[in-house]
Amino acid sequence: MYSIKLLRLAHASSSCRNSYHSLLPTDSKKRRTWISYSLLVFPAASFALGYWQIQRRKWKIDLLEKINSRIPAKPIQLPHKFVPFLLVISSLFCIISVVSSSELPEFTHILVRGHFDHSHEVVIGPRSLIEDFIPFKGYGSEWAIRSPNKLLQSNMIRPSASGYFIVTPFYLEDRPGTSILVNRGWVPYGARDPIIRPDGQVEGVVELSGYIRYQEKPPTRIFGSQIGSLTCLDHANQNPHIRYPCRQIDKMSNDLKTLPIFLDADYESSVVGGPVGGQTRVVLRNEHASYIFTWFSLGTIGLGMWIYFFIF
Incomplete structure (x- = not known):
């Protein structure tokens, strides 16, 4: 149941x-x-x-191809149209108005003729030597890291793994009173002071070629990111070096009273005893x-x- x-x-x-x-x-x-x-x-x-x-x-990829085609291209003259209209007015007050950079594409190969104003050169750094354009046993190779024993060597100064880029105002011959910024190249720490490298301080009218460069983003870290001043021994003929942490074209051109046009001198513009040219490296993350x-x-x-x- x-x-x-x-x-x-x-x-x-x-x-x-x-x-x-x-x-x-x-x-x-x-x-x-x-x-x-x-x-x-x-x-x-x-x-x-x-x-x-x-x-x-x-x-x-297309941008990299365009840039790689500009590097070996034959240099062209710097066009006159890039001289600001305010140059005439501002030059009366010894002030250059920095409102824009060059309209030329970056890495355009440019040929200029004029003379350097070594008394107002400045430095960017610290920077390492870029070896991309230095031929085997060419000038600057003694500081390269490609030596067999992986050590830096130099007969002129003590070895140095880092150094500075020397940026100098360059007065254009065809535009009296008009100057641009030229990165002449790299020097080791020990050759930063111009009195150490008198043979490299070329005088008179010279012709050089280089690549148009744009503004560089300042480093985010606090250490080494500030603009400083470095003394030089030849006080009578040389102003103290202003040290910039990066390629601050607007600040440099305003401080040195130049046009906001910046050239990286190519390796062929190097002078024995002076900065090692060819300090241009195309860095684009892909x-x-x-x-x-x-x-x-x-x-x-x-x-x-x-x-x-x-x-x-």
Whole structure:
């Protein structure tokens, strides 16, 4: 008798449970709501960013090709149209208005003729020697790190792993009273003072070629990021060196009363006993391939998880 009651109770419980589940929506209908569909925004955004990185990579490759074609190109004369109209007025007050940089594309090969004003040269640094344009056993190779024993060597001064870029105002011969900034090249720490390198302080009219450079972003670290002053031994003929942490063209041109045009002198402009020219390096990060992989991977994983949770 008790067994019959237990069977009836179990049957009733099973019937109630089945009727309850029949009233519930199916699993897929329960899960796929507007909230679940809104989650597709994340994989869609990842795929969109991946496609955007593909376009950015194409743009970066094209830019690198253009820059690499400018480096070996034959130098051209500096166009007159880049001399600001306010130069005539501002020169009366010995002030050059710095309102914009050169309109020439960066790394354009330029040929100029004129003379240096060594008494107002400044330095950028500390910087390491760029060896990209130094030929085997050429001038400057004695300081290079490519020596067999990996040590810096120099017969002129004590060895130094770092140094400075020497930036000097250069007065253009065809535009009297007009000067630009020229990075003559690199010198070790021990040759920073001009009295140590008198043979490199060329006088008179010279012709040199170099590459147009743009403003450089100041370093974010506090140490070494401030503009300072370095004394020189020849007080009568040489102003103290102003040390800039980077290529601050607007600040330099304003301090030295030059046009906001900056040239990196090429290696052929080097003078034995002076700065080592050719201190130009094309540094453009091209990591878009890794970004493409990252975004498409995140999009694929996100879409796969959505399908797993809301479809199957």
